[in-house]
Each structure stands twice: as structure tokens, then as C-alpha cells.
Amino acid sequence: MSDPTDNFIRRLPVMAGLDDEAVQFLQGLASEETHAAGSVIVREGAPGDRMYFVRSGRVRVMKAPAVQLAEFGPGDFFGEMSLVESVARSASVIALEPTRVCTLRGVDFYKLYRQRPEQYGIVMLNIARDLARRLRHIDDDFCHVKH
DSSP: OOOGGGOHHHHOGGGTTOOHHHHHHHHHHOEEEEEOTTOEEEOTTSOOOEEEEEEESOEEEEETTTEEEEEEOTTOEEOTHHHHSOSOOSSEEEESSSEEEEEEEHHHHHHHHHHOHHHHHHHHHHHHHHHHHHHHHHHHHHHHHHO
């Protein structure tokens, strides 16, 4: 990453509970990308091998042809489904403004699993909690539309 001293990984809610060694390990594996406003970061149907953490900017998750699923900003993540199941991307993600993201590949998490399985478990539990929160939100929205 561009500035390993900024502790971006440590500040991510999905990394809460990790010890210093695990945070430093993941920070060392992370890479950074910048995307212009309007650019496609992830394309629906493309193979996926990494998840993304928004450092700055905002992104919109879209399902073809034109269904908005979510918007994310700093500290949020997307692309986690490709780590859980090895299938094509289920939606596109578009930068709404100039956006910087940090990425971790599935193989990076596998390396954490091999070296520190208990720390890997913490990350996966945090991801599962966030996914449950997102699903609950979608359920609430769906119920309001039906009534």
C-alpha cells in the first residue's frame, strides 16, 4: 500500500478484534487502486479473486440492467462474495467520485488462515456479521415496498 504507516487496515470495522501481528500481516499483503468518477471497479459476470475496502470516495453497487443495490463510502467493503464462493461477480461496482480502494485477494486471506487460523476466524465472523446486517436492511426495504 502507499503508506503502510497509516494503519488503514486496523481502522476497518471488519478487522476489529485482530491482534497487531495479523493487522501488520494483512497490511503487508494489501494493495491500493485509484478509480476515476464513473469508472467500473468490478464488472458483473467477471471472475472475482479479491475484496475491496473503500479508503476514500463513494461507490455504487449495480445489478444489470439498472438496479441499485447499495452505496458504500470510506471504511466499507465490497467483493467479499468472491472470497466466500468462487463464482462470477454478482454485480458491478462503479465509482461515483474519485475513489481509492485497498484490496486483499482471496489467497491473502488463505495465507492468514494457514498462519493464524484464530485471526482468520475473527475476520470471517466480522464479514458474516456485516453481511447479516446488509441482508436485514434489504429485508426491511423489501417489506416496506410490499405494504
